[in-house]
Amino acid sequence: MAIVSLGLQQLSMATVVWKIFLAIALFIVVHILSQLLLPRDRKRPPVVFSWIPVLGNAIEFGTNPIKFLQECQKKYGDVFTFYLVGKRVTVCLGPDGNQFVFNAKQNLASAAAAYNDMTKHVFGRDIVFDAPHSVFMEQKRFIKAGLNIETFRRHVPKIVDETNRFFDQYEKPTGIMDTYTAFGKLIIYTASATLLGREIRENLDDSVAQLYYDLDQGFQPMNFMFPNLPLPSYKRRDVAREKISEIYSKIIARRREENDTSNVDILQVLMDSTYKDGNDVPDHHIAGILTAALFGGQHTSATTSSWAVLELAARPDVVKAIREEQIEKLGSLKVELTYDNLEQLTFLEDVIRETLRLHPPIFQMMRKVVADKMVFEKYGLEIPKNDYLCAVPGVTQIDPACFHNPLKWDPFRWSKKTDPVHSMEQGDDANMDYGFGAVGISSRNPFLPFGAGRHRCIGERFGYLQLKAVVATFVRKFDFELVDSSVPKPDYTSMVVVPQSSKIRYTWRE
Ligand code: HEM
Structure with a gap:
């Protein structure tokens, strides 16, 4: 009797599984047929074909977004929509696409609506996207105020000192270095020493580094897709945020108590x-x-520093040119690196610029349509509420219409100024001030590794300076070559684009 009932149970279980399978298959067939047979709404951007409902094009986009977007561009033009795990993403490519997304009015498309579900858990409440937009602009203005020439003059020696001390621990006379891991650690030290404060740098032991690591885990693509999951990493992120906040509060209290205003930091x-x-x-x-x-x-x-060193490892001629520039403009490779002499190193700056062109860490930026619809007049298209808008400077930066031989890492291109980008018409919005000073670049520019418009980066000058100081120090210390046979491919699975492998073989210079 028991065997018969078990048999019946198995049979009904098999029927349920079979029915679920049939329902899924039917769902997929309807999804495919509806895309092939239903007429397209001409007012809306074309929708990229996908085989699997809900998941949409997540796999192609997640594996190699640049290739996926370039292929879509060929098929559908500069504006198209694709599905990303249930979210509708409308991509706007080209200089006009950049301008449309970056210059969107706050009441039409919002970065806060796109990102805050994720960022509020990392930064805390009332900060950045969790603050009213005008308050966030004030917060950007505060940071920018801490990043001026006077502070840069004090920061550069600290960055150079941190870089020297960091690399002095490396084995002599030669060894293998994982550049992404190395520069990841180094930048925490340089940023702490310059931006966060002396006390943070002095107490930057493993436990504090672990807190930053836990908090950083809140910035995985999974947190963007699913901001609230009952997972241990989400819990650790929240605990880390609270603990870091307590550390800052103690430093603030001590500085106030002792009336200590001697520190030059943000x-x-x-x-x-x-x-x-x-x-x-x-x-x-x-x-x-x-x-x-x-x-x-x-x-x-x-x-960016890791990519720069990897590219340099394959181009001894460029390393030579960086050293020659220092000898020519500063006198020798032993002259102290300061803010003022780093400013003279324009070729070194082009090396960083070219690295940001070919390997922009943030190659795409999202907003969410918050109005009933947005009209992209140039194309006569309407983009509906709740679509994610996506600008992709990572595509314009390797578009042959903007840069000759765009996949070649060629720092010399910037001083030659022969690329089409230099003669392309741009908008007149570089002087716009959204509350943190003039943005400084037109949103129609195809080269936007620091974004544009109201969400443009305020750390650009500091970023260049830090990268120049680190790379200039590095090439003074080491000769180096790739461990692999060519510069590694990009890995798109984290929030910034990192090299798939990042090892070099270094040799100490005399
Ligand atoms: C190589 C270095 C850097 C790169 C490539 C970079 C890139 C970017 C990009 C692409 C954006 C625009 C994001 C968007 O439109 O959604 C941005 C915004 C921003 N960045 Fe940077 N950044 C760098 C360094 C820094 C540094 C050093 C700081 C701080 C000192 C900083 C602070 C910010 C802030 C506060 C924003 C504003 C976000 C917003 O308004 O939504 N960045 N950055």
Whole structure:
């Protein structure tokens, strides 16, 4: 009897599985047929074909987004929509696409609506996208105020000193270095020493590094897709945020108690700032803004320095040119690197610029349509509410219409100025001020590794300076070559684009 009932149970289980299988198959067939047979709404951007409902094009996009977007561009033009795990993403390519997304009015498309579900858990409440837009612009202005020439003059020796001390631990006379890991660690030290404050740098032991690591885990693509999961990593992220906030609060309290205003860092700038409504910046805002500044520059600078060194490892002629520039303009490779002499090293700056062109750490930027619809007049297209808008400077930066031989890493292109980008018509929006000073570049520019418009990066000058100081010091210390036979391919699975492998063989120079 028991055997018969078990048999029946198995049979009904098999029927249920079979029915689920049939339902899924039917769902997929309807999904495919509806795309092939239903007429397209001409007012809306074309939708990229996908085989699997809900998942959409997540696999192609996740594996190699640049290739996927370029192929879509060929098929559908500069504006198209694709599905990414249930989200509709409307991509706007080309200089016009950049302008459309970056110059979108706040009441039409919002970065906060796109990102805040993820970022509020990392930065905390009332900061960045969790603050009203005008307050966030003030917070950007505070950071920018801490990044001026006077502070840069004090920061450069610290960055050079950190870089020397960091690499002096490397084995002599030769060895293998994983550049992404190395620069990832180094940039935490340089950013702490310059932006976060002396006390943070002095106490940057493994436990604090672990807190930053836990917090950083809140910035995985999974957190963007699913901001609230009951997972241990999500819990650790929240605990880390609280603990980091407590560390800052103690430093702030000590500086206030001792009336210590001697520090030149963003922490002090924030302590001395007031919002337009006359209120001081509360401690938990200071902690969140500092974390935002650290994370804004951390992976971006770490991956850019790693890519720069990997590209240089394959191009001894460029390494030679970097050294010759220092000898010619500064006198020798032994002259101290300061803010003022780094400013003279324009070829070194072109090396960084070219690295950001070919390997932009943030190659695409999202907004979410918050109005009933947005009209892209140039194409006569309407983009509906709740679509994610996506600008992709990573595609314009390797578009042959903008750069000759775009896949070649060629720092010399920037001084030659023969690429089409230099004669392309741009918008007149470089002087716009959204509340943190003029943005400084037109959103129609095809080269936008620091974004454009109201969300444009305020760390660009600091970023260049830090990268120049680190790379200039590195080429003084080491000769180096690739371990692999060619420059590695990009890995798109984390929030910034990192090299798939990043090893070099270094030899100490005399
Ligand atoms: C190589 C270095 C860097 C790169 C490539 C980079 C890239 C970017 C990009 C592409 C954006 C625009 C994001 C968007 O439109 O959604 C951005 C915004 C921003 N970055 Fe950077 N960044 C770098 C360094 C820094 C540094 C050093 C800081 C802080 C000191 C910083 C702080 C910020 C802030 C506060 C924003 C504003 C975000 C917004 O308004 O939504 N960045 N950055």
